[in-house]
Amino acid sequence: MDGLTAVHSRISEIQSRFLAPVRPTSTTAAWASAASAAGLTGAGATASPATGTASPASEQAVVSEARKYLGVPYLWGGTDPAKGLDCSGFVQLVYGNLGVDLPRTSAQQATAGTAVASLDSARPGDLVFFDHSSRPGIDHVGIYIGEGKMIAAPQAGETVKVQDVGSPTVIRRVLPAQAAAGTAPGGSLAGVPYADLFTAAGARHAVDPALLAAVASQESGFNASAVSSAGAQGLMQFMPATARGLGVNALDPASAIDGAARYLSQLSGQFGSTELALAAYNAGPGTVRRHDGIPPYPETQNYVRAVMSKAESYR
Template identity: 70%
Template sequence: MDGLSQVQARIAEIQARFQPSAAQSTSSSSGDWASVAAQAGLTGTSTTGSSTLATASENAVVSEAQKYIGVPYLWGGTDPAKGLDCSGFTKLVYGNLGIDLPRTSSQQATSGTAVASLADAHPGDLVFFDYDSARPGVDHVGIYVGNGQMIAAPQPGESVKLQSVGNPAVIRRVLPETADPTADSGSSTLAGVPYANLFTSAGSKYGIDPSLLAAVASQESSFNSGAVSPTGAEGLMQFMPSTAQGLGVNPFDPASSVDGAARYLSSLTKQFGSTDLALAAYNAGPGAVSRYGGIPPYTETQNYVSAVTRKAEAYS
């Protein structure tokens, strides 16, 4: 397991431990977080897995930001072992990539260069908001990841999460225009898609189109690695516990989940002979596809196959 996967696995473990305490008060939640973060070895130091800072690129910023999903909000927080506020989160992410940002969101809003509109925004751009009517100017910041979404530390009682970007008041690009254009070149068609590097790696390993894996993740969990469905499906790729166990997958670890999904879809494609039937089996189970000799006559499954196919085409 590489350094990034190790960090993601630790974050997933922390998220799983922390989620049951989410309904507790802010003070007790902070205590619980400090405890599990300490157990997992999460500290305020760089988590790049090396004493050398990672190369700053659009995909690198998105990947770095994803590591902190699940860290609780803490006003003034700059240490992920304790909690992060919005600008503490952005400063930490960029600091781990060798770019020093000012401490507050209002100061960060003067960094880099202006981006005219969301239509012109790139993954890794900083998006700023004016939510406090009692105080003029910027008071919130997040990291744009593409597809109308950002990762941010929202407010007390919540955690760093992937969410809709809405309508930012200011957008700034702090990455140099000469940032490595070849970084994650294999996932260029997935630029800005969360976990693009994982989809590309697993797709290459098992012969599955990375765009299809991204589409499945989008349809299943909206790229939420901590998602749990009403029926009990878990993680980024929404494995039922029994399926995850059979595949040896940790559904809350994005790297493990994507790898397992690619391996499973590869097996289903070989078993049924087509991508559509593999997707139907992923949704309804291989038994249902075998029983009906094709896509089962379930509205949910038929809509699922169509939706994933459309999204995969859009990502290609």
């Protein structure tokens, strides 16, 4: 396991502990305890991966990096995820981990990059700024993830979470132009069946294309005509009722991949982690809610591990 994978694994472990059925009475204490147990404390929690090489900054990289901190408690002035983050500390951390330096405060960050005319023109990874105080001036920032949603550290007593973006005062794009435009069709998935569809759907719905490819591999072995004994259909193995609910043609690869990306984006926002989203994709959202985590079913647990491993191999 390389340094980046180890850090990702640790953060996922922390999130799963934070979402466990037995919770300490203090959110901050719960997070700090889990982070300490995982060895993510102090400056080490905000350091770049052990390799010292920043990850490429792209729309998907920003959204994936931001999702790692879902559940971290809000802390005014916070820049250490083991203790807590405020809105601009969260944004600075996410972009810093990807090799993009941003100023410390939201007001300063609102001058970085280039202006985006409106929310209709916003792309995943853009910064959305707000003026919530009685005095004029920017005082809040979040990271736009598409579909009218952002990830932000809202206020005291809350945690980093996915929420409606509302009406931003200012929108700024700090990614390089080529990164904001998305990767070329196929990207790192060159040679994977339907790579262009995974890449396009991932960009539309702020989902890692490698994760979509991994789900397709695990579900159907990239067989767009597959039908399971339980009646699940197509490349992404949608049950007919789920496909109807999403408005998806399960046997059409483009429709199925787009529907799976949209569904996984919804599940990630609902449950706060990729692993729980995958568990819900496999066993159903109700089952994940009922067990308050990944269900204790070998099939589902093996499914989550297999998809995460395949996704890593596609990156």
